[in-house]
Amino acid sequence: MNELGSGTVRDRRFLCRGAALLVVFLGLPCGCKTSDDAAAAASQLSSTATTLANYYAALDTLVSETDQLYQIQAAVNPIAPYDSQTQTLVKDTQTEIEQREKLASALTTMAQTFAKFNGSTAASDASTAAGNLNSAVTALKLPASMSPSNVNLMKDAVSLIVKAIQEHKEREAAAAIDKFTGALDTWFTSEEPLYNSIGETYANLTLSLIQPLIEKGQVDASSFLNAVFSPYGLTPQITDTALRNAAQSVLAAQTSKKSAALAAAQVTATTNMEKSLSEMASRIHTVATDKPMTLRSAPATLADVQNWISLVPQIAPAAAAHTR
Amino acid sequence: MQGPLQELETTYFALQSQINTLAAACQSQDQRNALSTQYVQARQNYWACINKAFHDDDPAVATLTNQIDTANQQIQSATQEMGDIAKVINDITNVVNLGTQLAAKVITL
Numbered sequence: 001m002n003e004l005g006s007g008t009v010r011d012r013r014f015l016c017r018g019a020a021l022l023v024v025f026l027g028l029p030c031g032c033k034t035s036d037d038a039a040a041a042a043s044q045l046s047s048t049a050t051t052l053a054n055y056y057a058a059l060d061t062l063v064s065e066t067d068q069l070y071q072i073q074a075a076v077n078p079i080a081p082y083d084s085q086t087q088t089l090v091k092d093t094q095t096e097i098e099q100r101e102k103l104a105s106a107l108t109t110m111a112q113t114f115a116k117f118n119g120s121t122a123a124s125d126a127s128t129a130a131g132n133l134n135s136a137v138t139a140l141k142l143p144a145s146m147s148p149s150n151v152n153l154m155k156d157a158v159s160l161i162v163k164a165i166q167e168h169k170e171r172e173a174a175a176a177i178d179k180f181t182g183a184l185d186t187w188f189t190s191e192e193p194l195y196n197s198i199g200e201t202y203a204n205l206t207l208s209l210i211q212p213l214i215e216k217g218q219v220d221a222s223s224f225l226n227a228v229f230s231p232y233g234l235t236p237q238i239t240d241t242a243l244r245n246a247a248q249s250v251l252a253a254q255t256s257k258k259s260a261a262l263a264a265a266q267v268t269a270t271t272n273m274e275k276s277l278s279e280m281a282s283r284i285h286t287v288a289t290d291k292p293m294t295l296r297s298a299p300a301t302l303a304d305v306q307n308w309i310s311l312v313p314q315i316a317p318a319a320a321a322h323t324r
Numbered sequence: 325m326q327g328p329l330q331e332l333e334t335t336y337f338a339l340q341s342q343i344n345t346l347a348a349a350c351q352s353q354d355q356r357n358a359l360s361t362q363y364v365q366a367r368q369n370y371w372a373c374i375n376k377a378f379h380d381d382d383p384a385v386a387t388l389t390n391q392i393d394t395a396n397q398q399i400q401s402a403t404q405e406m407g408d409i410a411k412v413i414n415d416i417t418n419v420v421n422l423g424t425q426l427a428a429k430v431i432t433l
Contacts, residue, residue, distance in 0.1 A: 079347045079360045086364070089371035096375070194374060197333055201370075204337050212344045 037293040041283050045181070046111035047298040048280045051305050052188075053104035055273050056097055058312040059195060062202045062266075063094045065316040069205045076209070093198070106133040107184075110161075134158045153183035178288035181281040188277050192270050199266030202316075207259035214252045221247035262315065269308035272301040328430055329373050335423050336370040339363050339416065346416075349409040358413050362420045369420070369427040376431050 067090050074082040110129040160176035224247040225236035238244045279299040286293040343363055350356045
């Protein structure tokens, strides 16, 4: 039974067709203005969830690259063999990150379905999308560095969303979406140290591999002189031993700074992703509790996360191509 | 004191970043083998914990975490001196063994 059973409200809903399904769930009691707010919230949730999925894809690339780096390390340094147990653990971690990516993708699809709601099939579309989200949350069978209660909270919320959509209980659905986005933020926060540790492992590993290789002269140090030669269209070639050694020392020092910058950039991206999720949860809560939500653009910190995501394929092109 | 993940991370990162220096300081194949074993175990402990949820409030985990914190500080000062590689490997073995116990506790929680 529809809990918003009055004819007046139904008429309003009819007039507001074309707005998000969240409009129906979150906005009906207050009319079209609130419906606009709900439509904006659905669209912003979709952008945030897309960025979250891309964040996990970038993290997946770093784990894949780490796996390759361990293989390289084992080849160049017999003291660091890549044992099968660690290989399995790294692969398991990658699977877990991929499951989080799927969860974020399922949330994106659900938010997009809400945003496109304008026809008679919308309820079944939304129900299907919510069902997919339910499957994605259920698939998170190996919670790493997180409180299982956060996952359970999300599972409960998704169950409520599915049930409420099927039974056309809009208010309950709104409350459940509110609960889900809140739990998602808490869950992401609880896993932040894990994500940052993965990024730091990657940066640390590349550094420990590159420095001895540079010291052994296994790099063409002539690129160090590019700034001098390139204005004249010339290609540098270092033949002087003393100059090559000096250039190698400079390159080795640069790698330390770049490694620290790699790790710091990932930490910043994680922080900004959390801020975006927190902001989104707050906006959804505002709309779900019938308050005006005047913001019309996605959380500002999303752009910073997207910037880091766009850098990862340049940092790790081989793994990025492999995981794509 | 840091949390369990951070302690195991510290041990693993310290070995990862020092592995070439430590290997160069080894004077026998036995020492190189011991170092290799400890490095692999430390890395395995780290990844095992990445894969599992932590319960920082568990008293046994907290105690072990504290012990590893102390041991990590010891190996950091030992690797700076590097005069006695046998002692350094002994300190590393000590901290990695504690890390293995911590990883086992975290995994079974």
